[in-house]
Amino acid sequence: MTDPLPLPSEAYREPAERFAPRLIGCQLVRTLPTGERLAGVIVETEAYTGPEDLASHAAGGRRTARNESMWGPPGTAYVYFTYGMHFCFNVSCYSADHPAAVLVRALEPTEGLGTMHALRAGTKLRRQPLRDRDLCAGPGRLCQALAIDRSLDGTDLTASPYLALFDRPGGVAEPPVRVSPRVGLGEVGDWKDKPLRFVWADHPCRSR
DNA sequence: GCTGTGATCGCCT
DNA sequence: GGCGATCACAGCA
Secondary structure, X not given: OXXXXXXXXXXXXXXXXXXXXXXXXXXXXXXXXXXXXXXXXXXXXXXXXXXXXXXXXXXXXXXXXXXXXXXXXXXXXXXXXXXXXXXXXXXXXXXXXXXXXXXXXXXXXXXXXXXXXXXXXXXXXXXXXXXXXXXXXXXXXXXXXXXXXXXHOOOEOOOOOOEEEEOOOOOOOOOOEEEEOOOOOOXXXXXXXXXXXXXXXXOOOOOO
């Protein structure tokens, strides 16, 4: 197998429904201001295809200060805050001025697990010890574990020293991917049922 | 494993 | 003023 290379720029130009499964098995690397590396392999994603997608923050072509990064060039990080306490990390794709993005929902943590545990511990007491496989098993969890917040919104993932994506290593089997409807959506008609969620089948680090 | 519920606040209507 | 691309916990199977 070969060492992981940066995800090539043409990969980001795919439509979200193709880019989302393409990201499964790729590596997300977060470098802290201290220089410490935190990393994980992507095991779960969701596609938000464009203005026609009623579940998207950009449904109907909505463009606001909050979702501006969805409209950025392919490879722009879109980080938003939700439920009063969580961040979610997305990667914009397809083309500039087209609001398509892929939500990264879960990672298998591979580097910096000690720091991830510290970041996830936060201020609240935890009754059960946190298992490694649960460190990044959800969109809010992985942002907390990798110290991703609104300050990274708009980051160019193809050129940032702080946040980067690497391709799957060559010479290893392609991960088995299970496709299903997206989760956590409100009333969005047909779009609720479309198969736009991609999960590494039976991976222990997928979200529940 | 599953289900129900409270927490908490920026953003849009 | 209402709600959300969620999480953790309790209680039950």
